[in-house]
Amino acid sequence: MQRLFIGLLATVWVIPKANSGDYSRYVLMDLFYLCYDPSVLQISLRLEDSLVRHFLPKFFFVTLLALVPKEGKEKHKKYLEKNSAKMATSTGFVLGVLTICFIVGEVELCSCFYSHPQEHYCVADFVAVVRVKSQGKGDGGIMAYHIKVKKEFKMTEKARHALSQGLIWTSSHEAACGVTLHPTRYLIAGRIRGEKPFVSLCHFVQEWPKLSPKQKKGFRKLYQQGCRCRVRMPSFVKNHREPFCSWETFRGKTDCQGLYSLCVPTGHASNGTEECSWVSTAQYRRCMKERKYEREMEP
Numbered sequence: 651m652q653r654l655f656i657g658l659l660a661t662v663w664v665i666p667k668a669n670s671g672d673y674s675r676y677v678l679m680d681l682f683y684l685c686y687d688p689s690v691l692q693i694s695l696r697l698e699d700s701l702v703r704h705f706l707p708k709f710f711f712v713t714l715l716a717l718v719p720k721e722g723k724e725k726h727k728k729y730l731e732k733n734s735a736k737m738a739t740s741t742g743f744v745l746g747v748l749t750i751c752f753i754v755g756e757v758e759l760c761s762c763f764y765s766h767p768q769e770h771y772c773v774a775d776f777v778a779v780v781r782v783k784s785q786g787k788g789d790g791g792i793m794a795y796h797i798k799v800k801k802e803f804k805m806t807e808k809a810r811h812a813l814s815q816g817l818i819w820t821s822s823h824e825a826a827c828g829v830t831l832h833p834t835r836y837l838i839a840g841r842i843r844g845e846k847p848f849v850s851l852c853h854f855v856q857e858w859p860k861l862s863p864k865q866k867k868g869f870r871k872l873y874q875q876g877c878r879c880r881v882r883m884p885s886f887v888k889n890h891r892e893p894f895c896s897w898e899t900f901r902g903k904t905d906c907q908g909l910y911s912l913c914v915p916t917g918h919a920s921n922g923t924e925e926c927s928w929v930s931t932a933q934y935r936r937c938m939k940e941r942k943y944e945r946e947m948e949p
Contacts, residue, residue, distance in 0.1 A: 760827040762852030766881035766897055767839075767865055768912050770854035771873040774839035776809035776847060778802050779858050782831045786817060792846075793822045795831050803869050804839075812847045819846045827851040837861060837869055862909045864933065876914040879926035881907075893924040899941065906937035 771777055779801040786794035794817040802810075818838070821828030827850035839854040840847055849855055861869075880894040887894060895913035899906045911934045916927045928934070 760825055760851060762827065762850075763886075764883075764900060765854075766900075766908055766913075767854060767868060768873045768876055769881050770839040771804065771869060772877040774804060774853070775806050775842045776802075776813065777804035777837070777839045777869055778813070779835055779837055780818065781835050782833050784833070785831075788822050791822055791826070792819050793828070794819050800835065803871075804874070806842070809842050809847060812842055812845055817847070819843075819848050820850060824851070829855050831855075835859070837866075839869075864910045864912075864931065865908075868912050872912055876912050876926070878915055878924065879913045881913050891923050893926045895926050895928055899938075902941065903944065904937055904941060906934055906941055910934040910937055 778799050780797040780799050783796040783798060786796055788794075796816055797813075797818050798816065799813055805813075818840070820831075824830070829849055829851055835858040837854065837856050837858050838849055840849040841853065842848065858866075878893060880892060881897050882894045883900060884896050884898055887896065893915060895907075897907055900908065907928055910931060911928045913926050914929055916925050919925050
């Protein structure tokens with residue numbers, strides 16, 4: 651009831667604003683644009699099917715959708731390019747997101763920023779190759795998988811003790827960032843929550859055979875050399891004194907920097923700040939050359 655009440659207040663605020671300014675009526679469209687482009691923010695919304703139980707919240711949801719203009723995605727994208735700074739900082743956009751989160755009945759929201767494998771390694775409590783044996787029982791919204799640790803690449807003592815139980819936990823629902831594991835080997839970079847080893851869509855979970863050779867070497871020993879550096883998307887660099895590499899290939903067909911390189915310290919600038927750069931390998935250079943050619947051939 652509290653969620654619905656807050657949603658109604660947000661709705662009352664958004665609807666008048668949608669008619670008072672050109673940029674305000676794009677508030678909700680921006681939310682769905684984020685859903686459309688998961689390379690920056692991964693968002694998953696799941697709505698319950700019960701029409702009766704959630705009729706009133708969904709009525710307001712449909713009302714808000716009616717505010718979205720019909721000109722189409724292309725016109726909206728051009729509008730975003732022209733007014734992105736205003737939209738990103740507008741209170742209307744924030745309230746638009748809150749409205750969606752609060753008024754649509756039982757909405758479960760999973761959101762996390764897309765991260766480079768090196769970032770996953772550096773912030774994880776454990777990084778290991780595990781073999782999934784079977785699915786276990788659920789416990790209050792979370793469920794366990796029976797696993798066997800095959801190789802340890804990074805492990806705190808607390809994580810080692812937790813994994814010795816032979817279980818790894820995740821949310822029972824994909825909309826709440828839960829992951830589905832199959833009986834095979836995975837590279838998992840996860841965290842410890844309470845006393846449980848936990849993994850989600852926001853962590854690195856990939857079948858071991860599907861990793862590139864450079865990624866395998868990175869998780870084994872190379873990524874740890876770059877943990878003083880941060881890997882940032884170009885638009886998310888806030889502190890230029892912080893040593894970082896600009897992750898420019900996260901968009902597109904092939905992520906050259908994610909698959910074939912790592913970010914390491916390379917010295918200090920004249921102002922004393924530490925500098926980092928991408929490690930250049932033959933495969934990385936070849937990938938970047940192909941990527942440049944593909945971009946040049948685009949209409």
